[in-house]
Amino acid sequence: MKFFCLSLFVIFSSSLLVAEINIEARGKLIDDCTLEGEQKKDWLHPSHPYCAQLSAGRFLWIYQTRGFSGVDSEHLIIYQLRSDTPDGPFLKEGFISRYREDWEVHRDGRKFIKSHGHPNVTGVPKGVVDDKGRAYPSENMFLATWYVIPATRDLQTGVVDRVDANQLESIHFRLNDEESDIEFLDDEITIWREKGFERGGIVCSVEPRQTSVNQWLVPATALDERKTRWVDTYHFGKGIAAVEIAFDEASRLYQWVRTGKLVNEHVRGKLMEGSLNRLGPDDWVLGARARGHHWGKGAYGYCVAWYRTSDPFAGFGESTYTKVPSSYCPKPSHLCPDGVLRVMSGHLGGGNTKRNPLFCWDVDPENGFAVSNERMLLDVKGEIRFPMVGFTKLSPVVNNRQIMTYRVTSILQREDTEQSRALTREVLDHCGAY
Numbered sequence: 001m002k003f004f005c006l007s008l009f010v011i012f013s014s015s016l017l018v019a020e021i022n023i024e025a026r027g028k029l030i031d032d033c034t035l036e037g038e039q040k041k042d043w044l045h046p047s048h049p050y051c052a053q054l055s056a057g058r059f060l061w062i063y064q065t066r067g068f069s070g071v072d073s074e075h076l077i078i079y080q081l082r083s084d085t086p087d088g089p090f091l092k093e094g095f096i097s098r099y100r101e102d103w104e105v106h107r108d109g110r111k112f113i114k115s116h117g118h119p120n121v122t123g124v125p126k127g128v129v130d131d132k133g134r135a136y137p138s139e140n141m142f143l144a145t146w147y148v149i150p151a152t153r154d155l156q157t158g159v160v161d162r163v164d165a166n167q168l169e170s171i172h173f174r175l176n177d178e179e180s181d182i183e184f185l186d187d188e189i190t191i192w193r194e195k196g197f198e199r200g201g202i203v204c205s206v207e208p209r210q211t212s213v214n215q216w217l218v219p220a221t222a223l224d225e226r227k228t229r230w231v232d233t234y235h236f237g238k239g240i241a242a243v244e245i246a247f248d249e250a251s252r253l254y255q256w257v258r259t260g261k262l263v264n265e266h267v268r269g270k271l272m273e274g275s276l277n278r279l280g281p282d283d284w285v286l287g288a289r290a291r292g293h294h295w296g297k298g299a300y301g302y303c304v305a306w307y308r309t310s311d312p313f314a315g316f317g318e319s320t321y322t323k324v325p326s327s328y329c330p331k332p333s334h335l336c337p338d339g340v341l342r343v344m345s346g347h348l349g350g351g352n353t354k355r356n357p358l359f360c361w362d363v364d365p366e367n368g369f370a371v372s373n374e375r376m377l378l379d380v381k382g383e384i385r386f387p388m389v390g391f392t393k394l395s396p397v398v399n400n401r402q403i404m405t406y407r408v409t410s411i412l413q414r415e416d417t418e419q420s421r422a423l424t425r426e427v428l429d430h431c432g433a434y
Contacts, residue, residue, distance in 0.1 A: 023360075023375065029405060030063065030433040033078060034093045038065045043414060043424060044075055046433035047407040050217075051086045051395035052121035052142065054175040059086045059396070060182065062096065062119040062144060063433050068414035068424055069153065069160040074117040075099045077146050081181065086395040086403050092181050096144060097169060097189055105150050105164070112150035113160060119146040122220045122245060122254065124227050126175050136227050138247040141185075143254040145170045145192050147214045159413065165212030165237065167203070168192035172253055185253075194243070194256045204236075204243070204259040212237035217332045217393050218275040220245055231312060233276040233286060239264030240274040240288055242312035260313035271305055275332035277341060282310040285365055287333035287343060290321065304333070304343060306369040322369045324361060333363065334394050337402055341365060344377070344392040356380055356387040358406065378406070384430040385423065386411045406434050
């Protein structure tokens with residue numbers, strides 16, 4: 001399948017009678033932000049959209065904005081509320097965490113840019129009941145998390161560079177009674193750390209002690225029938241580990257309560273950006289980008305390290321490596337509605353097009369995690385200068401449909417010249433959260 005327009009909004013639809021999945025390209029999802037200061041006229045665009053279902057007829061998109069001041073020119077976190085379906089009518093948009101350039105993160109007088117990214121949501125929709133008709137303890141209680149990192153701007157070039165470790169921030173919220181907006185339940189945004197490690201440089205109990213943490217793109221999975229315990233995987237400075245998020249019924253808030261064993265490939269390279277998928281009750285698969293794995297001279301992150309375990313907190317065991325054909329940064333992996341594990345990746349390409357076109361492969365966990373059935377989801381060649389596509393996410397399944405979203409951006413560096421401004425305007429027409 002080839003799509004040479006910006007049709008990145010892809011729907012997975014399956015039938016109980018037909019095993020094969022159908023992939024249809026759709027139009028833009030979020031072309032521009034509605035909030036002042038975060039729009040395309042401000043040289044910014046939406047990116048990294050993630051969808052959470054808040055009730056039977058309300059869906060929340062949480063996303064970040066980004067610009068053209070460097071490779072990871074992340075700005076802030078925004079939510080958007082829609083009705084009926086994930087792609088239904090727009091209701092409301094608002095700020096969650098704001099961009100700033102006076103962030104005294106170290107409390108020593110130095111001021112940094114506060115850069116935000118990879119937003120995610122954990123929680124149980126309003127009105128959902130179990131098979132006995134009982135409401136879940138955490139019904140209509142949601143946790144939003146995202147990463148923050150201090151950055152500085154080069155005064156001559158305008159390039160923004162990260163200068164310290166990633167941290168996670170969080171805030172709790174609920175859908176209001178009228179279902180017209182969300183209500184924040186915390187007095188302020190807080191740093192998200194494991195319980196018992198709320199202060200100091202160490203963020204969790206995993207050894208060796210970690211000071212940096214980031215989250216990835218696959219949502220947390222419920223560990224118990226009452227949906228009070230969840231498992232996710234976080235990417236630390238020295239590897240990947242499972243984390244347990246528990247709903248505390250006394251405080252009615254979520255807590256990070258446990259961290260599993262750290263997995264990393266100390267000889268072959270660094271693991272990062274892990275996706276944890278549950279294939280069965282005691283069958284978990286972790287797929288991670290193996291940055292620096294040596295497939296050949298000059299190879300850089302072109303393969304996936306796979307791990308399979310019955311208990312993600314006990315460790316992930318031996319790795320199996322899959323070289324994804326002609327791919328760059330293969331990420332992430334998703335268990336799709338038809339029960340097939342799939343991995344998405346941008347093409348290696350050449351020059352400044354290392355993440356275009358965007359491909360999808362089926363993965364066979366029973367056959368050494370072999371990849372097959374290559375499909376092109378998107379090719380924006382000729383549509384945008386220096387394209388970067390990817391960071392796929394899946395929405396909740398509604399009416400036998402599931403939406404896959406991508407971000408489209410460019411590694412273009414905007415300069416304060418008329419020629420650069422004209423080129424950036426051209427690029428901005430195509431960039432966004434799709």
